[in-house]
Amino acid sequence: MNRAIAVALFSCLLCLGQADDSTPASSNVRGAQYPRVHSDLRVTFRLKAPDAKMVKLHPAGDGLGKADVEMMKGADGFWTVTTGPAAPGFHYYWFNVDGADVNDPGSETFFGWAKQSSGIEIPEKGVDYYLPKDVPHGDLRAHWYLSKTTGLWRRAYVYTPPDYDRSARVRYPVLYLQHGAGEDERGWGIQGKMNFIMDNLIAEKKAKPMIVVMDCGYASRPGEQATQGGGGRGASGRGGGQNVVTAFEDVVMKDLIPSIDTSYRTLTDREHRAMAGLSMGSGQALQITMRHLDRFSYIGAFSGTIRNVDPKTTYGGVMADAAAFNKKVHLLFFGLGTAEDALMKTTHETHDTLEKAGIHSVVYESPGTAHEWLTWRRDLNEFAPRLFQ
Amino acid sequence: MNRAIAVALFSCLLCLGQADDSTPASSNVRGAQYPRVHSDLRVTFRLKAPDAKMVKLHPAGDGLGKADVEMMKGADGFWTVTTGPAAPGFHYYWFNVDGADVNDPGSETFFGWAKQSSGIEIPEKGVDYYLPKDVPHGDLRAHWYLSKTTGLWRRAYVYTPPDYDRSARVRYPVLYLQHGAGEDERGWGIQGKMNFIMDNLIAEKKAKPMIVVMDCGYASRPGEQATQGGGGRGASGRGGGQNVVTAFEDVVMKDLIPSIDTSYRTLTDREHRAMAGLSMGSGQALQITMRHLDRFSYIGAFSGTIRNVDPKTTYGGVMADAAAFNKKVHLLFFGLGTAEDALMKTTHETHDTLEKAGIHSVVYESPGTAHEWLTWRRDLNEFAPRLFQ
Numbered sequence: 001m002n003r004a005i006a007v008a009l010f011s012c013l014l015c016l017g018q019a020d021d022s023t024p025a026s027s028n029v030r031g032a033q034y035p036r037v038h039s040d041l042r043v044t045f046r047l048k049a050p051d052a053k054m055v056k057l058h059p060a061g062d063g064l065g066k067a068d069v070e071m072m073k074g075a076d077g078f079w080t081v082t083t084g085p086a087a088p089g090f091h092y093y094w095f096n097v098d099g100a101d102v103n104d105p106g107s108e109t110f111f112g113w114a115k116q117s118s119g120i121e122i123p124e125k126g127v128d129y130y131l132p133k134d135v136p137h138g139d140l141r142a143h144w145y146l147s148k149t150t151g152l153w154r155r156a157y158v159y160t161p162p163d164y165d166r167s168a169r170v171r172y173p174v175l176y177l178q179h180g181a182g183e184d185e186r187g188w189g190i191q192g193k194m195n196f197i198m199d200n201l202i203a204e205k206k207a208k209p210m211i212v213v214m215d216c217g218y219a220s221r222p223g224e225q226a227t228q229g230g231g232g233r234g235a236s237g238r239g240g241g242q243n244v245v246t247a248f249e250d251v252v253m254k255d256l257i258p259s260i261d262t263s264y265r266t267l268t269d270r271e272h273r274a275m276a277g278l279s280m281g282s283g284q285a286l287q288i289t290m291r292h293l294d295r296f297s298y299i300g301a302f303s304g305t306i307r308n309v310d311p312k313t314t315y316g317g318v319m320a321d322a323a324a325f326n327k328k329v330h331l332l333f334f335g336l337g338t339a340e341d342a343l344m345k346t347t348h349e350t351h352d353t354l355e356k357a358g359i360h361s362v363v364y365e366s367p368g369t370a371h372e373w374l375t376w377r378r379d380l381n382e383f384a385p386r387l388f389q
Numbered sequence: 390m391n392r393a394i395a396v397a398l399f400s401c402l403l404c405l406g407q408a409d410d411s412t413p414a415s416s417n418v419r420g421a422q423y424p425r426v427h428s429d430l431r432v433t434f435r436l437k438a439p440d441a442k443m444v445k446l447h448p449a450g451d452g453l454g455k456a457d458v459e460m461m462k463g464a465d466g467f468w469t470v471t472t473g474p475a476a477p478g479f480h481y482y483w484f485n486v487d488g489a490d491v492n493d494p495g496s497e498t499f500f501g502w503a504k505q506s507s508g509i510e511i512p513e514k515g516v517d518y519y520l521p522k523d524v525p526h527g528d529l530r531a532h533w534y535l536s537k538t539t540g541l542w543r544r545a546y547v548y549t550p551p552d553y554d555r556s557a558r559v560r561y562p563v564l565y566l567q568h569g570a571g572e573d574e575r576g577w578g579i580q581g582k583m584n585f586i587m588d589n590l591i592a593e594k595k596a597k598p599m600i601v602v603m604d605c606g607y608a609s610r611p612g613e614q615a616t617q618g619g620g621g622r623g624a625s626g627r628g629g630g631q632n633v634v635t636a637f638e639d640v641v642m643k644d645l646i647p648s649i650d651t652s653y654r655t656l657t658d659r660e661h662r663a664m665a666g667l668s669m670g671s672g673q674a675l676q677i678t679m680r681h682l683d684r685f686s687y688i689g690a691f692s693g694t695i696r697n698v699d700p701k702t703t704y705g706g707v708m709a710d711a712a713a714f715n716k717k718v719h720l721l722f723f724g725l726g727t728a729e730d731a732l733m734k735t736t737h738e739t740h741d742t743l744e745k746a747g748i749h750s751v752v753y754e755s756p757g758t759a760h761e762w763l764t765w766r767r768d769l770n771e772f773a774p775r776l777f778q
Contacts, residue, residue: 109505
């Protein structure tokens with residue numbers, strides 16, 4: 001075989017994606033050959049857009065690179081690009097075709113950025129705590145309830161642990177677990193893989209069997225205007241010391257908790273109720289728990305902290321008596337990625353201020369990760385074992 | 390106010406979508422203002438694509454029109470179109486931007502056409518059997534199980550009726566319910582609204598409380614190649630009288646049913662097990678039940694029939710003794726939309742041939758609907774009350 005033919009054959013094999021070591025991403029829809037992840041975690045994306053003038057890959061987050069990348073058009077009308085090595089974990093992305101933001105038909109969609117967005121799972125070598133293993137599995141249930149606060153039917157997801165259906169008389173503690181801005185009640189179960197994390201922790205007896213409830217962090221009272229991806233006034237519940245009762249706080253306290261305690265075999269005292277959230281959800285979890293310490297005794301803030309904390313006054317002065325607070329709150333947990341630069345500083349400032357005031361809190365740092373789902377999977381994996389012990 | 394100013398103001402209000410009687414579709418993502426449904430069921434779509442040469446609306450099905458429609462570009466870079474009155478129910482659609490198929494960021498996505506596709510819910514006046522009402526609600530659970538047939542973890546959805554968690558000793562009959570080609574195990578719970586249909590039927594005591602199991606109709610044995618949206622050889626199970634054991638049949642009989650009967654409080658005898666499916670799923674339901682009448686006693690084929698049925702030989706001659714078959718099979722149900730022209734003919738041919746052979750079957754015709762989810766919602770609403778009575 002002469003050299004020209006060999007090169008042509010090699011190119012042909014490359015164009016079929018067969019000559020390299022790449023495989024379709026696990027987040028692809030059934031049978032889709034692109035996107036493909038290479039063994040060094042470079043990713044090849046492909047999109048059919050025969051009449052387009054310009055197609056770009058838009059990484060929505062840092063995991064696939066920080067900037068849009070122009071794709072190259074082939075004679076077959078397909079545009080392709082191969083990125084540098086991607087960060088392990090889950091990353092949102094989309095394409096831009098002549099100014100239009102476009103999802104990848106080869107990938108599943110995931111609710112993030114206030115819309116259904118493409119996402120890709122990049123494998124993490126040697127790590128399996130969030131993968132399905134041959135252990136007993138809990139169910140992840142869509143639970144519908146009527147909210148008096150909003151006047152609307154709402155869907156919460158409820159994880160029941162593997163033994164729930166077999167132990168008809170056992171009652172379980174409950175963790176309320178919230179998503180971040182632009183996401184919704186589906187995030188933890190899909191992007192977060194929380195069911196597999198809990199299944200694996202429970203199988204290894206690292207975490208107590210518990211019910212986990214994930215609601216939508218957006219809520220508007222009747223007549224309030226909802227914005228795309230947003231809720232009514234004060235929906236985010238960000239920041240410390242607020243005295244505004246958000247619609248979401250009322251949903252949780254007056255609608256969701258009663259519905260869960262009526263529908264599932266829960267332990268209903270404060271000793272057996274925790275709340276955590278990520279990013280926007282961390283603000284909501286902090287605000288709701290701090291304002292209702294008669295109902296919660298474990299608190300988790302993932303990629304979020306209490307800014308400018310003043311132990312004497314923040315959250316209505318609930319921490320002013322450190323000894324009393326420490327007795328009530330069995331865990332105040334801050335989790336974040338070490339690549340979340342600004343947040344690393346503020347979280348440690350908060351932790352130090354609390355320490356000086358004699359208030360116990362824990363900081364977990366996820367090595368090398370940013371404001372992304374891999375941080376939050378690790379947070380849950382670290383947080384859940386500390387609950388209800 | 391002079392006429393020119395009045396017209397200008399009116400146009401401006403129109404462009405804001407405020408002067409007409411349209412409202413955002415219920416299938417929009419939170420807060421998205423487009424697509425909008427008018428009171429006469431015309432729909433206005435909008436997409437931002439400032440640099441595109443051509444943008445078209447592609448109705449994927451007949452409900453929004455039969456052909457692609459060119460959209461008009463405004464000075465603001467948004468392309469818009471208003472369709473004629475749409476058919477009530479659920480319709481897939483997408484846009485085409487310079488040759489690229491593009492989802493609508495304003496709509497939820499739904500797994501159909503072997504990818505995540507945009508979809509829109511068009512309201513059906515005076516009809517509420519598939520809407521959430523103030524009745525007890527069952528849970529819709531994601532249930533993970535390891536399939537020996539495929540070697541992979543699979544997700545099935547399991548509807549447990551409203552009283553399931555409160556009646557720790559009651560066991561329930563089970564309906565296995567399959568989606569169509571290009572869809573997956575999510576279809577019935579999302580596009581089909583099966584949980585609300587069952588909640589409402591059970592609340593009105595029209596249907597017996599039952600468990601409903603929805604699996605993915607695609608399965609490949611290890612080493613078999615899966616195609617996008619497709620499964621291995623013989624995945625569809627279409628047509629009558631086949632003697633091929635598909636991977637999906639093995640998944641249902643050897644993996645799924647044992648997992649469900651182990652995990653849930655089911656009644657496990659044939660008198661309390663039904664199977665139905667739509668389109669591709671109707672072929673699967675017919676083939677699997679007919680080959681395993683020792684395990685099933687109720688059969689539903691939605692938008693699918695037994696083509697060229699020969700009562701003496703089809704499905705290995707299981708209907709050859711009509712009296713014995715009628716005694717075994719309490720219901721053989723064919724449901725379809727009257728707008729499914731070719732299928733109307735073949736379904737009635739099959740029904741007539743069976744009647745002449747003394748074999749009982751029921752045909753339900755959904756008035757005016759095509760090969761679409763509104764047909765299948767109605768099918769379920771007609772089929773479920775006839776089960777386990």
